[in-house]
Amino acid sequence: MALGWKLVIDSANASALADFWAAALEYEVEDPSALVERLLAAGRIDENAIVEHGGRRTFRGYAAIRHPEDPFDETSGVGRGRRLLFQDVPEGKSGKNRLHIDVHGEPGGLDALVARLEGLGATRVQEVDKGPAGRWWLMRDPEGNEFCAA
Numbered sequence: 001m002a003l004g005w006k007l008v009i010d011s012a013n014a015s016a017l018a019d020f021w022a023a024a025l026e027y028e029v030e031d032p033s034a035l036v037e038r039l040l041a042a043g044r045i046d047e048n049a050i051v052e053h054g055g056r057r058t059f060r061g062y063a064a065i066r067h068p069e070d071p072f073d074e075t076s077g078v079g080r081g082r083r084l085l086f087q088d089v090p091e092g093k094s095g096k097n098r099l100h101i102d103v104h105g106e107p108g109g110l111d112a113l114v115a116r117l118e119g120l121g122a123t124r125v126q127e128v129d130k131g132p133a134g135r136w137w138l139m140r141d142p143e144g145n146e147f148c149a150a
Helices: 014-025 033-041 110-120
Strands: 007-011 050-053 056-059 062-066 083-088 101-103 123-129 135-140 146-149
Touching: 007 014, 014 062, 014 083, 014 101, 014 110, 033 056, 056 062, 110 123, 110 135, 110 146
Parallel strands: 007 083, 101 146
Antiparallel strands: 050 056, 062 083, 123 135, 135 146
């Protein structure tokens, strides 16, 4: 049986980076506000553990996005399918990512995809042309994490 998984990405501002990647991938930002309220009411967490972002209460230093067609727990907002979790860490990015995301657009739509990603806050780094294998852009998200747009 295949195991469940999520990709965890270290960040400086989990909520902002989740917003970027949700828009870039056309995913949904998870809404844990009902879970936050239940934990606050039960005294399991205090106000220092939460932050308001996008008009809702969420966990400080954590944010997640999920594919809009995948199942999720309606009580907690946590996705049960394709999911990225962003967590704040104290240290900054220090080198090249060993794992990265490739974002694929429509056939023949690379220029439009790159322009859309730039509009969301991404930066072009280098165009790569592999002849018959195709062309793509090495890009960086707003926190400097490398990814490819193809």
